[in-house]
Amino acid sequence: MRTVGGTVPFPVPAEVAFDYLVEPANRPQWQSSLAAVEDVTGEVGVGQTWTDVTTPGLRPAMRTTSYDRPHQWSEDGTWKRVTAALDLTFAPTGAGCDVHFRFRITGPGPVRAIGLLASYASVLPVRADLRRAAAILGSRTT
Template sequence: MSRSVHFPVPPEVVCDYLADPANRAEWQSSLARVEDVVGEVGVGQTWTDVTVPGLRPRMRTTALVRPQRWAETGTWGAFEADLALELAPAPGGGCVVTVRMELRGRGPAGLLARALGVVSPAAVRSDLRRAARILGERHPTGS
């Protein structure tokens, strides 16, 4: 899955916000909270996403090249998901965030992972739009 979302602020602001697990429950609709954060924001940082339904995937930052790229891997039981965000300045201001996501499941979970892979792009894009609105309200001049 690959989709893009426009943010009304510079890539540095977007990268700092999205890469910090402390902000996730604010913009990610499926999260109730984040727990067990280990390490500073950067490659190797880990945390647990506590989802609204109660699932607890363990997350790990796998790439951070500020402000161009951030990526994570999450694992929960037989499932694994990779999310990568590419950030680039947008013509006319702000930035464009292109997201790539892959869901995988071992054994029978593979079928469910494929089905979730069909519906997850809309949820991810909606969450990124929420993050863009939040940052736009906090930085009305785009800085």
């Protein structure tokens, strides 16, 4: 399974960035495609589930698949037969932390063929969303 990704600098410690990004209730603040988050079940951590309500109207079922505060976190979301997965790792820097992201879209049949292209097309929006989150957190510390 191929992944694509990048890195976004955050002006806050890894613990602050981690706690903000992994909390489903915060997602509509920084994720441009989200109108809301519903049906959150469980505490923040592996196994937590929720439903993303996207602005196009899709409602993927989301779940946290790995959680190692403040180092690494992963989720996947499934809509019909398509799965999108996001992995975040947090590396402390002198000015805060770097958030490294990997993203992939998978599915059966024709989705498999276009999954890598769709993954590459999603890098810019994912990076832009993480930059928005970094700016929100940065504005809270000034």
